[in-house]
Amino acid sequence: MIRAHTAATVREAEEPLLAAGEPLMARAACALTTEVARELRARGNRVSGSSVLLLVGGGNNGGDALHAGAHLARRGCQVRAALLTDRPHPAGLSAARGAGVRLHHVLQAEDVAGAVLDLAGRADVWVDGLLGIGARGGLREPLAGAVAALAEERAAWPVEPLVLAVDVPSGIGVDDGTIPGPVLPADVTVTMGTAKPGLLLPPAAGLAGRVEVVDLGLGLDALAPAACTLTATDVADLLPVPGPEDHKYTRGVLGIAAGSHAYPGAAALTATGALRTGLGMIRYLGPEVPTGLVRTRHPEVVTVPGRVQAWVLGPGTAPDDAARMEELAEHLGEAARTGVPAALDAGALALLHEETELTGPAVLTPHAGELAQLLTARGEAVTREEVSAAPARHARLAAEITGGTVLLKGATTVVAAPHGPLYAQHDATPWLATAGSGDVLAGVLGALLASYGDVIADGGDVLAGLPATLAATAAFLHGRAARLAAGLPAEPAPTAGAGVPITATDVADALPAALRTIPR
Numbered sequence: 001m002i003r004a005h006t007a008a009t010v011r012e013a014e015e016p017l018l019a020a021g022e023p024l025m026a027r028a029a030c031a032l033t034t035e036v037a038r039e040l041r042a043r044g045n046r047v048s049g050s051s052v053l054l055l056v057g058g059g060n061n062g063g064d065a066l067h068a069g070a071h072l073a074r075r076g077c078q079v080r081a082a083l084l085t086d087r088p089h090p091a092g093l094s095a096a097r098g099a100g101v102r103l104h105h106v107l108q109a110e111d112v113a114g115a116v117l118d119l120a121g122r123a124d125v126w127v128d129g130l131l132g133i134g135a136r137g138g139l140r141e142p143l144a145g146a147v148a149a150l151a152e153e154r155a156a157w158p159v160e161p162l163v164l165a166v167d168v169p170s171g172i173g174v175d176d177g178t179i180p181g182p183v184l185p186a187d188v189t190v191t192m193g194t195a196k197p198g199l200l201l202p203p204a205a206g207l208a209g210r211v212e213v214v215d216l217g218l219g220l221d222a223l224a225p226a227a228c229t230l231t232a233t234d235v236a237d238l239l240p241v242p243g244p245e246d247h248k249y250t251r252g253v254l255g256i257a258a259g260s261h262a263y264p265g266a267a268a269l270t271a272t273g274a275l276r277t278g279l280g281m282i283r284y285l286g287p288e289v290p291t292g293l294v295r296t297r298h299p300e301v302v303t304v305p306g307r308v309q310a311w312v313l314g315p316g317t318a319p320d321d322a323a324r325m326e327e328l329a330e331h332l333g334e335a336a337r338t339g340v341p342a343a344l345d346a347g348a349l350a351l352l353h354e355e356t357e358l359t360g361p362a363v364l365t366p367h368a369g370e371l372a373q374l375l376t377a378r379g380e381a382v383t384r385e386e387v388s389a390a391p392a393r394h395a396r397l398a399a400e401i402t403g404g405t406v407l408l409k410g411a412t413t414v415v416a417a418p419h420g421p422l423y424a425q426h427d428a429t430p431w432l433a434t435a436g437s438g439d440v441l442a443g444v445l446g447a448l449l450a451s452y453g454d455v456i457a458d459g460g461d462v463l464a465g466l467p468a469t470l471a472a473t474a475a476f477l478h479g480r481a482a483r484l485a486a487g488l489p490a491e492p493a494p495t496a497g498a499g500v501p502i503t504a505t506d507v508a509d510a511l512p513a514a515l516r517t518i519p520r
C-alpha cells in the first residue's frame with residue numbers, strides 16, 4: 001500500500017526530529033542528488049559535465065534544492081540557481097555558493113520569466129525547488145508566470161529536459177490533489193518522509209511522474225494515511241479463497257437488480273463481472289428480456305428471490321423508468337433491513353436524490369456527471385467539470401451527505417467514505433472508456449461485497465471502512481483486467497505500448513487472468 005499523509009501531519013512528525021538536530025534536510029538533499037544522478041545515467045548522460053538548473057523558492061523546499069545543487073556541483077555538474085526569492089535558505093545558499101553553484105537573482109530582471117527561460121534553455125535537468133508543503137493556494141507571481149512559461153517551453157522542446165520535483169511539483173494542492181494554478185509537470189518527484197495526498201489524487205497525481213519516497217524516519221507507519229493506493233499485495237490479502245468447509249452460501253450470494261427493456265445487456269455484463277470475480281451464487285431479478293439474456297449467458301444464475309449477502313442495484317436502468325425505480329427502492333430497503341451492503345449504480349443513484357439517508361452499508365459508483373447531479377440534487381450545486389477538477393473533495397462531500405461510500409469513476413478511481421482514508425487507484429487504461437465497462441465494475445464490486453456481506457452486516461463500526469477497501473479492490477481488479485485485455489502489462493509501465501481496443505465483455509473475460517497476477 002502506498003500511504004500518503006497531509007502537510008500538517010508531516011510537519012508534526014518532523015518537529016521533534018528537527019528539534020533533536022536530525023539532519024533531515026541533508027538526508028533530503030542526498031536523496032535528491034542520487035535521483036538526479038540515476039536519471040542522468042538512465043538517459044545515457046554522464047553526471048559530470050551535465051548542466052543543472054535549480055529553481056529556488058523562499059522556504060526549505062528551496063533549501064533542499066540548494067543543498068542538492070551543491071552536491072551535484074561537487075560531482076562535476078554545471079549547476080546554476082535561479083533564485084525566485086529575495087530570502088533564499090541561508091545554509092543552502094552558503095553551501096551552493098561554496099560548491100561553485102552560479103547564483104542568478106532573477107527577481108531583479110525586468111522579465112523574470114524570460115530570465116528563467118534563458119537559464120533553462122541551457123540545462124539538461126530542472127530541479128523544481130520553488131514550493132513544497134508550505135504552499136498556500138496556487139503559485140503566486142512571479143513564480144506562476146515563470147512556471148507557466150517553463151511548462152509551455154518544455155512541451156515545445158525536441159529533447160525535453162529531465163524535470164525533478166522536490167517533495168511535490170510546486171503549486172499542486174498538496175492535500176487534495178487539485179491544480180489551483182500553473183504547475184511544472186515532473187518526470188520524477190522525490191518526496192520527503194512520506195507520499196502526500198496530492199501525489200496520489202487526481203488530477204495533480206498526473207503531474208508528479210514517478211514518485212520516490214525518501215525515508216526520513218518520521219515514524220508515520222502506525223498512523224492511518226490520509227490517502228492511499230492499493231497494490232497487488234494488498235489485494236491478495238483481501239481476495240477470499242474458499243476452504244473445504246465452504247459452499248455457495250458461505251462464499252456469498254449476490255442479488256443483482258440491473259438491466260431493463262431499454263438496456264438488457266447491462267444485466268448480463270454485471271453478472272459476468274461478478275461471476276468472473278468469484279462468489280457463491282447470483283440471484284438476478286429483473287424484467288423478462290434481461291432475465292432471458294442472463295439465463296442464456298449464465299445458466300448458473302438463479303432468477304428467483306431469496307436471501308442474499310449483498311446487492312447490486314441499477315446498472316442499465318434509467319431514473320425515468322418509474323416502475324423499475326420502485327423495484328430498486330424495495331431492494332434497497334431490504335438491504336438496509338438485513339444490514340447487507342448494496343452497490344448503487346446508474347439509475348439507482350437517483351434514489352439518493354431525495355433526502356433519503358442510507359441506513360445500511362452502501363457503495364455508490366457514479367461517474368463525474370452522475371456525482372454532479374447527485375450533489376446538485378442534494379443542495380450542493382456543482383458541474384461535472386468542477387467534480388473532475390477536485391474529485392477527492394466532491395467524493396468525500398457526497399459520502400458525508402449520503403452516508404455511503406463513493407467510488408468515483410474516472411481515469412483514476414477515487415474512493416471516499418464519510419470517514420477514513422481516501423483511495424486513489426491508477427490501474428486502468430483509457431481503453432476502459434467503452435460502453436458497459438461500468439456494468440462490469442458493478443459486478444466485480446458486488447462479488448466482493450457479497451463475499452464479505454455477512455462480515456459487514458455483523459461488523460458494525462469496527463468494519464465501517466471495509467466497503468471502501470473493497471471498492472478500491474474492485475477498481476484495482478477492473479483496471480488490471482482492462483490492461484491485460486488491451487495487451488498491456490499488468491503493472492502500468494511508461495515503456496508499455498499503446499494497447500488495443502477492448503469491449504466490456506473483454507474486460508469481464510480478462511478478470512480471471514487479472515486474478516492470476518495477484519500473488520496469493
Ligand SMILES: NC(=O)C1=CN([C@@H]2O[C@H](COP(=O)(O)OP(=O)(O)OC[C@H]3O[C@@H](n4cnc5c(N)ncnc54)[C@H](O)[C@@H]3O)[C@@H](O)[C@H]2O)[C@H](O)CC1
Pocket residue numbers: 014018024025028057058059060061062064130131132133134135136137138139140141143166167168192
Ligand atoms: N523542515 C525541514 O527541515 C525539512 C523540510 N523539508 C522541505 O521543506 C519543505 C517545506 O518547507 P517550508 O519552508 O515549510 O515551505 P516551502 O518551502 O514549501 O514554501 C514556503 C515558501 O513558499 C512561499 N509560498 C507559499 N505559498 C506560495 C504560493 N502559493 N505561491 C508562491 N509562494 C508561496 C512562502 O512564502 C515561503 O517563502 C518541504 O516541502 C520539503 O521540501 C525537507 O525535505 C525535510 C526537512
Ligand SMILES: [K+]
Pocket residue numbers: 061128129130131132165166167168169170
Ligand atoms: K517543489
